[in-house]
Amino acid sequence: MTDWFTVKIKYLKQNPENGSIQSKSEAYMLNALSFTEAEARLQGILEEYIPEYNLLACAKTNIQDVIIDEAFDYFYKVKVSYISADPDSGKEKKINENYIIQADGLKDAYEKMEGRLQGSIVDWEIPSISKTTVVDVFPYIEEKVLEKEQQEVEA
Template identity: 35%
Template sequence: MSVVWYECKVKYRKTDETGGQKVLTEPYLVDALSYTEAEKRINEEMAAYISEEFKITNIKVANYAEIHPFENADRWFKSKVSLIAYDEESGKERKTSMYMLVQANDVREAYDNTIHVMKNTMGEYSIPAISESPIMDVFPYFSGEEGETEMLERFNTLKASKPEKPEAEIIDHMEFETAAEE
């Protein structure tokens, strides 16, 4: 059975650094079997994070084929992957596109992570587009059966890890002579 992801928009009031209140509407992803279950799950998940009241303003089916969290990343990127197949009857190439949600810190890292995910793919593919997604968090479904608890812990550990702070910048003191112009 394939996984169906639902994008749920949640509206809530947030207190900023200055103590002011701001109303935010943020999208989240949940893995569910139906709209009803998606609503129930997003209510449960958000209740753990938001102490005040919140409102679910929209639920729709998201078009992600796969979700891939990565360590030390804090944003989600939507990668469009075009699978290339050769149609022997017509003699033409056919492209089928799918979207992946990949965790990364920037577009370059999202591209590298997409390549990493696709490395065992037998067929040809291209990555025509990668863009930052507004998705704030992803909540996969795990039934709690044996073995799935470890999968849930690994997923949550990966997605919750924060980017490492770069060490002090290394200054290169090497000097190069420029070639004399002729």
């Protein structure tokens, strides 16, 4: 099972208009099995676009799932809350889950999350939606994992 990681990098970029060099910081999200794999995956993804960069941070994030819609540029963090009963004690407990949704705006993110939660057996609410600084999200592709495992078995 993979975890979601937020990786922040800093690099130098030349301004095409006046030739000046600017320092840029960007955040990316990806899922991986470990911190090492998260860093290695990001390096493999970015090597043709940003050959030289400094890794500022790599942190595990508390994200349940990511909903990607390539038609839009921005990512929103949506917090979903619901009440769950503890089967042993019978007490009610509030549970919060965070999702990342690629959407056109706050309203679009809300509607996409609402659509996903339709038919849920628990009563839920969306207490907050916020725009993130994440530039891009790279989900773990199961086919690549299976290919890698198959190559290891064959070797």
